Amino acid sequence: MDYQLHPFGDNGIMIELGTTISLDIQKKVRAVVSFLDQNQFEWMIEYIPAFTSVTVLYDIGHHEFIQDGRYPYEQACEKLKEGIAGLVLEEAQLPRVVEIPVCYGGELGPDLDFVARHNGLSVEEVIRIHKTTTYNVHMIGFAPGFPYMGGMSEKIAAPRKETPRLAIPAGSVGIAGKQTGIYSIETPGGWQIIGRSPIQLFRPFNNTPSLLQAGDLVSFKEITYQEYIDWEDRDDKNY
């Protein structure tokens, strides 16, 4: 597998697996992630996967490094190289498909009209295109449990808002350029909001605090405002 190692600050190594976003690179990212999961290096603090890279944070002062005497970066790189060199890309298992219910438009999706007008479409067409596409989760980042998703039709692309909103409610489904995403916690943001989901993406008290993970497929299911309200009233919003 092709890769390059770069220093990331004085306590990290960035494993670069490519320079453009693609499903092939994503497979490599996932192979490295599963390698790191299986080899719990004692000196590794954690890793951060992204579109084209995986960054490993390590403990500079770990006793394994100190005993050896060479400087820690060199030693950590060596250990990663040994592992990554032998990695073969397995045929990926069938990805998990996660269905996200969304109530489009109205007060929950204040920018739906803008997205329609911007693309010369009707509101119904925007909804239809958005919900009949299956999206690929490239990475989780920006906010806890926030999925960066690829695969949206360019027919419903829209620029970010010129002035970001100060608070976008959790569950809001937005469009920014050619991407669509779901806000996992309330945060300021500039995406065009076309709807809202009652599902919690960030679950801090679960073993896996993020509903979605890189590699998942996401599809959206349209629900009515009443269904949204009923869902919101449920105690357990985790399905």
Added chain:
Amino acid sequence: MIKIIKPGLLTTVQDLGRYGSQKYGVIVSGAMDQLSHRIANLLVGNDESKPTLEITLTGPVIEFTETTLISLTGGNLSPKINGCSIDLWRPILVNKGSILSFGPCKTGCRAYLAVAGSFQVTTVMGSASTYLRAGIGGFLGRALKVGDVLSMERMSSSSKRIIQRLSTELGKRDYIEATWKIDPVISSCNMGKQPIRVIEGRQYHWFTEKSKQTLFQEEFMVTSQSDRMGYRLKGGSLTLATEEEMVSEAVGFGTIQVPAEGNPIVLLADRQTTGGYPKIAQIATVDLPVIAQAKPGEKLQFQLISLKESQLIYLEREEQIRQLKIGISLLHG
């Protein structure tokens, strides 16, 4: 227990950070000045990773409802007990009913209050740090408010020994300070006049030669748009020499990233996990406490060092802290 009479500007429970969940987009949080946080704990006989209170610029007013062993480290926000100035960097046994308050901010901008046994809070994803935006960790996931009451965990045997020693002299006094203190040679606020050491960032070579010179020869001011997430700096403009497109990747504590308008942003404890701006430099881990104590209006200078050097000074610093731990445990008897 301690009771919050006034909360101050931003008083939060923090520890060494929530590591292990960045892959889920969960930010690290934790103490901004980790050196001061660790020493505060050591002074009262706690493990260095226990939660402390991070106190920002304008301090709180806190009542001790029982006799409590405390220490204050980090920025000097003019701490007082019942109106009498107290010292930083030493254990202090505070009598029941005494009140801790703060005055003007003399050095730095963040003080750390540790109590023997440490604060009892729920850990979330392995950490007690407050993650304000997600409303988790620390005390009910938020900054402290008037009327909050925080309890303490059971203290270590070394905390008990310090209390035993000091309590013979405490009597009816409001507080008693230990006769010894930490040599501030390794405190963060003392080093503020030195340039902050950095190593090359991932996209260092994307920047123009002039921008690299600017970064290391000019001063950058910490602007008022600065918080636990990051500091926006103002100085000479930094520009790219390439049209290459960045794909979002990991960012770290002390990453110096540069948006298109050219003013650098230093990412700190509450940074996001990933970012899409080119990274010109990365602050050496040992100098993170220095920038964490810099306040708006202060001017910073940066000095380039190699990765090797950065790792070496880190190991030296950890050795100093190890010696300090031994020293403190000897004093504690």
